[in-house]
Amino acid sequence: MEKKIKHLEFIQTIINRMAGNSFLIKGWAITLVAALFALSSKDANKNYIIISFLPVIIFWILDAYFLSRERAFRSLYDKVRNLDENKIDFSLDISQFKERKNNWFWSMFLHTILFFYTSLIVVMLIIAYIIR
Numbered sequence: 001m002e003k004k005i006k007h008l009e010f011i012q013t014i015i016n017r018m019a020g021n022s023f024l025i026k027g028w029a030i031t032l033v034a035a036l037f038a039l040s041s042k043d044a045n046k047n048y049i050i051i052s053f054l055p056v057i058i059f060w061i062l063d064a065y066f067l068s069r070e071r072a073f074r075s076l077y078d079k080v081r082n083l084d085e086n087k088i089d090f091s092l093d094i095s096q097f098k099e100r101k102n103n104w105f106w107s108m109f110l111h112t113i114l115f116f117y118t119s120l121i122v123v124m125l126i127i128a129y130i131i132r
Contacts, residue, residue: 004081008077018067021066067107076093
């Protein structure tokens with residue numbers, strides 16, 4: 001049982017790292033958008049408003065990528081959890097979990113990420129309209 005627990009700990013560490021990366025990306029997205037809007041209102045330069053949409057889309061893609069990797073490692077965790085002790089090989093290969101739900105493009109449209117980034121874009125559009 002010792003080998004199985006150690007292997008599960010390795011996988012759980014990776015899952016935690018992916019979740020942490022996702023959290024940081026959401027924070028950076030909000031910070032960068034707020035900074036670009038502050039610059040656009042201060043200098044009355046409307047180009048900053050247009051530029052602010054690009055980082056949001058890039059952060060959206062990165063966040064979806066980390067979520068897809070996290071989901072793949074969760075699938076690996078479930079597989080290892082059900083293995084016999086003598087079949088543990090400490091592999092972290094997730095290539096066998098390339099299902100649709102673990103695809104980064106599919107992850108972009110999961111309700112948690114979709115709600116966050118679409119609401120951020122809606123707020124950006126409202127602020128852009130107010131500043132204009």
